[in-house]
Amino acid sequence: MSKPLIHKGRGSLSNAAGRFEKQSYHAEDDGWGGLDAELPPPATATIVDNSRSLITYNDSPDIPFDRSINPYRGCEHGCIYCFARPNHAYLGYSAGLDFETKILIKPDAAKLLRSELGRRNYRCAPLALGTNTDPYQPLERRQGIMRQILGVLAETRHPVSIVTKSALVERDLDILAPMAEQGLASVYLSITTLDRALARNLEPRAAAPQRRLETLARLRQAGVPAGVMVAPLIPVLTDPELEDIVSATHAAGALSAEYILLRLPLEVADLFEEWLQRHYPLKAEHVMNRMRDSHGGKAYNAAFHQRQRGSGTYTDLLGQRFRLICRKLGLNSGLPPLRTDLFRRPEAGGQMSFDFFD
Structure with missing residues (x-):
């Protein structure tokens, strides 16, 4: 019988071919217990993303922003539940280990952003970063792409909201604090659990809960x-x-709180259930039954206004609990709105200041 390998420091247990691929590969025990051995973590490979644009626009009615930036495609944090995993299939990779180890980077991100913000028809609105993959994943320490993006946004006085589960955001306080003073920046820390052991299995390369x-x-x-x-x-x-x-x-010190129910689109459902059976086999069926109860008998419902909160008795109870604790603590008013009236278009052909990167 074949069974998934444990890759230290990685969330996925397998690396099934993407749904658009014609061939697939499966690990089989050769009789020497090879599948029981603890393997070194697969190395991370970086691949240059030659996208010609940086800002992604959306008209989704259930999210509070219409534009976002993702400096990286794929994420070293390795969160087994990440709803962005299926996007790797469009690139010819697996949503499993490939998502965590084959990371597409955008080294020209700052240049592209400067160009897009300088267009005559550009209209300023808050930019969201971290909505798909984490802009402060471990690779950012070496690449510095997020810091360069923030440099352009600070120079042009463009509002930005960030979601991250990394302590690395502290590195950029010299940029974020002055922007926040002008009403141009806000940050949400993503926290899934306070249980360190559970967090290590769920999101192996993200910051520990207490560090967040x-x-x-x-x-x-x-x-x-x-x-x-x-x-x-x-x-x-x-x-x-x-x-x-x-x-x-x-x-x-949090000023606001939000929550999102687990999302299991496409390949994520199989990857997550495989992970459950390996790490928490006695709870696996219970977890998946709750998910199906929340999505009309399916593991996931992609419909707007359903995908993030689900429906039914169980999700209604979650919503009530969340509203009660937020009301008790005064966290139900949201973060202050970001200003857009300070935006100044970058000068054509200009060179941005590098003071931010000292």
Whole structure:
């Protein structure tokens, strides 16, 4: 019998071919217990993304922004639940280990952004970063693409909202704090669980939960409006922690809280269920039954206004619990709106200041 391997430091247990591929590969035990061995983590490979544009626009009625930037495609954090995993299939890669180890980078991101913001027909509105893959994933320490993007946004006084589960955002407080003082920046820390052991399995290369709370506190101390995104809220595994997570972030200085129910589109459902059976076999069926209860008998419903919260008795109860704790702690008013009236178009052919990168 074949069974999934454990790759230290990685979330996925397998690397099934993408749904558009004609061939697939499967690991089989050769009789020497090879599948029981602990393997070194697969190395991360970076691939240059030659996209000719940077800003992605959407008209989705259930998200609060119409434009976003993703400096990276794929994410080293390795969160097994990441709803962005299926996007790797469009690139010819697997949504499994490939998503965590074959990362597309955009080294010309700042140049592209400057060009797009300089167009005559560009109209300023808050840009969202971290809505698909984390802009502060481990590769950012070496690549510095996110920092370059923030440099352009600061220079042009363009509003930005960031979602991350990385402490690396603290590196850019010298840019974010002055922007926040002008009403141009806000940050949400994504926290799934306060249980360190569970977090290590769920999101193996992300910052520890307590480290994220420290980051939240430091953002607030620097004057950056910050909140918590309890995302994803996983039935059975993490939903008992809902009130504790919100309370802990309130103590760290959070101004607002939001939550999103676990999303399992396309390949993510199989990857997540495989992970459940390996790490939490006694809870696996319970978790998946709750997910199906929340999506009309399916593991996922992609319909607008359903995909992030689900429906039914269980999700109604989650919503009530969340509203009650937020009302009790005063976290239900959202972060202050970002200003758009300060935007100044970059000069054509100009060279941005590099003071931000010293």
